[in-house]
Amino acid sequence: MRHLLSTRDLSRDEAIHVLDVAENMADVATREVKKLPTLRGRTVVNLFFEDSTRTRISFEAAAKRLSADVINFSAKGSSVSKGESLKDTAQTLEAMGADGVVLRHPASGAPHVLAESGWIDAAIVNAGDGTHEHPTQALLDAFTIRRRLHGGTQRSSDGAAAHGTARGRDLDGVSVVIVGDILHSRVARSNVWLLTTLGAAVTLVAPPTLVPIGIDTWPVDVCFSLDEAIDTVRPDVVMMLRIQAERMSAAFFPNTREYGRVWGLDDARTARLAPDSMVMHPGPMNRGLEISAAAADSARSTVLEQVANGVSVRMAVLYLLLAGQGEGL
Amino acid sequence: MSAHEHDYVIRGASLVDGERTDIRIADGRIAELGTALSAAGATAIDADGLLALPGLVDLHVHLREPGFEQSETVLTGTRAAAAGGFTAVFAMANTSPVADTAGVVEQVEALGRRAGYATVRPIGAVSVGLAGERLAELGAMATSRAGVRVFSDDGHCVSDALLMRRALEYVKSFDGVIAQHAQEPRLTIGASMNESALSGELGIPGWPAVAEESIIARDVLLAEHVGSRLHICHVSTAGSVEVLRWAKARGIDVTAEVTPHHLLLTEDLVAGYDARYKVNPPLRSSEDVLALRAGLADGTIDIVATDHAPHPAEAKDCEWGAAAFGMVGLESALSVVQAAVVDSGQLDWADVARVLSYTPARIGRLSGHGVPLAVGAPANLALYDPTASRPFDVSRLAGKGTNSPYLDRTLPGSVRATFHRGYPTVLNATPLAEETVSASAEHADRAAGTRGTE
Numbered sequence A: 001m002r003h004l005l006s007t008r009d010l011s012r013d014e015a016i017h018v019l020d021v022a023e024n025m026a027d028v029a030t031r032e033v034k035k036l037p038t039l040r041g042r043t044v045v046n047l048f049f050e051d052s053t054r055t056r057i058s059f060e061a062a063a064k065r066l067s068a069d070v071i072n073f074s075a076k077g078s079s080v081s082k083g084e085s086l087k088d089t090a091q092t093l094e095a096m097g098a099d100g101v102v103l104r105h106p107a108s109g110a111p112h113v114l115a116e117s118g119w120i121d122a123a124i125v126n127a128g129d130g131t132h133e134h135p136t137q138a139l140l141d142a143f144t145i146r147r148r149l150h151g152g153t154q155r156s157s158d159g160a161a162a163h164g165t166a167r168g169r170d171l172d173g174v175s176v177v178i179v180g181d182i183l184h185s186r187v188a189r190s191n192v193w194l195l196t197t198l199g200a201a202v203t204l205v206a207p208p209t210l211v212p213i214g215i216d217t218w219p220v221d222v223c224f225s226l227d228e229a230i231d232t233v234r235p236d237v238v239m240m241l242r243i244q245a246e247r248m249s250a251a252f253f254p255n256t257r258e259y260g261r262v263w264g265l266d267d268a269r270t271a272r273l274a275p276d277s278m279v280m281h282p283g284p285m286n287r288g289l290e291i292s293a294a295a296a297d298s299a300r301s302t303v304l305e306q307v308a309n310g311v312s313v314r315m316a317v318l319y320l321l322l323a324g325q326g327e328g329l
Numbered sequence B: 001m002s003a004h005e006h007d008y009v010i011r012g013a014s015l016v017d018g019e020r021t022d023i024r025i026a027d028g029r030i031a032e033l034g035t036a037l038s039a040a041g042a043t044a045i046d047a048d049g050l051l052a053l054p055g056l057v058d059l060h061v062h063l064r065e066p067g068f069e070q071s072e073t074v075l076t077g078t079r080a081a082a083a084g085g086f087t088a089v090f091a092m093a094n095t096s097p098v099a100d101t102a103g104v105v106e107q108v109e110a111l112g113r114r115a116g117y118a119t120v121r122p123i124g125a126v127s128v129g130l131a132g133e134r135l136a137e138l139g140a141m142a143t144s145r146a147g148v149r150v151f152s153d154d155g156h157c158v159s160d161a162l163l164m165r166r167a168l169e170y171v172k173s174f175d176g177v178i179a180q181h182a183q184e185p186r187l188t189i190g191a192s193m194n195e196s197a198l199s200g201e202l203g204i205p206g207w208p209a210v211a212e213e214s215i216i217a218r219d220v221l222l223a224e225h226v227g228s229r230l231h232i233c234h235v236s237t238a239g240s241v242e243v244l245r246w247a248k249a250r251g252i253d254v255t256a257e258v259t260p261h262h263l264l265l266t267e268d269l270v271a272g273y274d275a276r277y278k279v280n281p282p283l284r285s286s287e288d289v290l291a292l293r294a295g296l297a298d299g300t301i302d303i304v305a306t307d308h309a310p311h312p313a314e315a316k317d318c319e320w321g322a323a324a325f326g327m328v329g330l331e332s333a334l335s336v337v338q339a340a341v342v343d344s345g346q347l348d349w350a351d352v353a354r355v356l357s358y359t360p361a362r363i364g365r366l367s368g369h370g371v372p373l374a375v376g377a378p379a380n381l382a383l384y385d386p387t388a389s390r391p392f393d394v395s396r397l398a399g400k401g402t403n404s405p406y407l408d409r410t411l412p413g414s415v416r417a418t419f420h421r422g423y424p425t426v427l428n429a430t431p432l433a434e435e436t437v438s439a440s441a442e443h444a445d446r447a448a449g450t451r452g453t454e
């Protein structure tokens, strides 16, 4: 892997390998010393053209646990017309000797352009580009699902590790319902490609206005009713996407009340889910809109695991991109 | 100096009907056709194996001057035109200031006259400042020295139905035409590629075909209602071709153009987020491309126009979302048309003369251009070698813009020479120096008894 630009490019074996390496990284987090020397002397730049404190600190923690030097470069508001261009920024980072660039950008495809431009030699990690993809989010979601289903590493009080059976596993036979603004969601796109590559059956649920044209070419089922999806799919996983209230003004739906009533995961719908099913959310949540407080805080909810797993998965990605080939852990 | 100093004899060219002939050019006109013409006192040009086409006429270019001279000037844009075999171009109004007054259109016309690479006919804005609210001074532009007959807010759609109706009606008094950039603005907010399965996958806001087709449908009905002449810019979808076919069958006075790039390129090219392929209207599906070719072949689409849209390098050397829309097209137009519809057998060279010369001149009410090569006709012509096939590279670009989607693509054909008003603007496939061309233009003006420009 030279860059991580999209989950579309990942084969099943590659994806499973990333998740397995992430298991090793999760083990590190349970040690007394939570740090590996692997990326000592390497420089990782978090280049954020868009605010996202959560994603940035997750990457920052991941890089630091691998002993990399981390530079945070917030270039919000930059564009060709006002301020510094992506090209100028990239060339600056190249001159500074960046080995890896974690890029968050409001323009779809910006990481592709950076990776193919020749402006910079560094490995590029897509940390969310416009309405295109957010591959590390999908990887951490897949990791979270796999761990819940098959168990990760458990550590007993004497420090001995007892490995679960997650390693090497795919998601064959797992049913996932993704609910919300599919049209504008990079999380949904990355999850569709990754989860289906891993063998999961994915159903997208949204108002018809928030389903992209041409969805029939995606390897998914589409359903306009959350109630119907819950009752017919009997999902193992319900993934709720954040809905943005400003979509109302563009007539995607009448108002948040109606949206919540029809497409929100309220208490009644949560109660109809199978007992061992999972409720996921990439955060930040609009409690009471797309997800009820009870659903978000229930034992089904993986929200906090997702945050913790995010660091492990991002460590795995940085490790695989930046550590020399063939180096073990 | 001999009296024939400015005469040329072109040896052994083929006309579009296949007839082989020599061509004597004297006093700005085609003086003689036939075999074994005497070249005494004239400059002989070997055109063995070359096609002699009437000088091409482009109804849709962006020359960027005044206001955006870092992208293109009238001089550099018309030099690109000459390199592509064009002898006349219609310059769109989205300059700064906008070409919405007699003063601006006269300035653009004069810049073209002075540069001499091609005849420049300014297009006047339909609305003041292209704002789509109030009619610009259409009459003043029509009666100005620029003699404007084509009006367009290109870049913007005249989306207000009432303003469009009034514009269509108003230009009847001077035989004008409204050239509509058909794009329903509300359906295309933020849109930058064809709306399709691919746009959904790439996460790029989609520009749906219906945004073009619905405006064309509305406007052909408006043109029918008020009995006016309507032209549709850069038709890009199969549905638009259907609407136009219906309108023409109904007798509505509508003409339409297609760009070379919409005849050859498809949306798949956008998958790598390479901003050279960002253009408005966007590249469409292969089904659309095939429908456009068929529409051009059966006359539903009347002409090919380039929508030549030069930009500085930094406007394309960036992420997709920040990049400017548009491609340069003048230098590559003939080669792309050959690749898309001539080599496939859908158009012959006589058709090419029709869609790239005769008909655009007629739509724009431009005299002296777009007429068959015949004795007495103005000597506007291009010599084209249709056999050469080679990679298209920056050396073929003669304007300021390098935002061509064809760089490193192999294209057939090459323009070897262009004559404008009897003097060469391109020889040996290379545009002549600007001093040479402007001196020739001045000489042609004097010879024609017209007042040279100040």
Ligand SMILES: [Zn+2]
Pocket (backbone or CB within 6 Å): B154, B155, B156, B181, B233, B234, B280, B281
């Ligand atoms: Zn246009």
